[in-house]
Amino acid sequence: MERGSNQVSPHKDDARKHELQGYLRSGHSTHAEETYDPEPAADDDVRVDAGGPVPPPGEARDRIRAEKAAEALRSDLARHLNRTAFPGNRASLVQTLSKEHAPDTLVDAVRELPRDERYKNAGQIVRALGHRPHA
Numbered sequence: 001m002e003r004g005s006n007q008v009s010p011h012k013d014d015a016r017k018h019e020l021q022g023y024l025r026s027g028h029s030t031h032a033e034e035t036y037d038p039e040p041a042a043d044d045d046v047r048v049d050a051g052g053p054v055p056p057p058g059e060a061r062d063r064i065r066a067e068k069a070a071e072a073l074r075s076d077l078a079r080h081l082n083r084t085a086f087p088g089n090r091a092s093l094v095q096t097l098s099k100e101h102a103p104d105t106l107v108d109a110v111r112e113l114p115r116d117e118r119y120k121n122a123g124q125i126v127r128a129l130g131h132r133p134h135a
Contacts, residue, residue, distance in 0.1 A: 070131035076106050077122035087118045093125070 029037045080102040090113040
């Protein structure tokens, strides 16, 4: 049982739908005023229905990959080096990483640091190893 406030009987409602059916399927605008019509796509618009996000160009993709690698390295260093390890030089950092059972790849990377430099945090180590974390 329908309890609506529809002023048109169901029979008239069906008749109106039938009358408008061809108009609605025609592909033409159904608005009385042009200002209500959606604006058509421009020739240089990016298609958003192409099946997913647009991949970044090669250079941007490489930059994003390098930033992620730098962030992963910084995160690994921070996980294995606590605050008491800083400031530290190459020898003390390698010793701390060995005590913390850090992965060999991480220890080997820190062994590549210059011998005489002192580092205040994991970010400085990452930059000294040639990575550029995003700012």
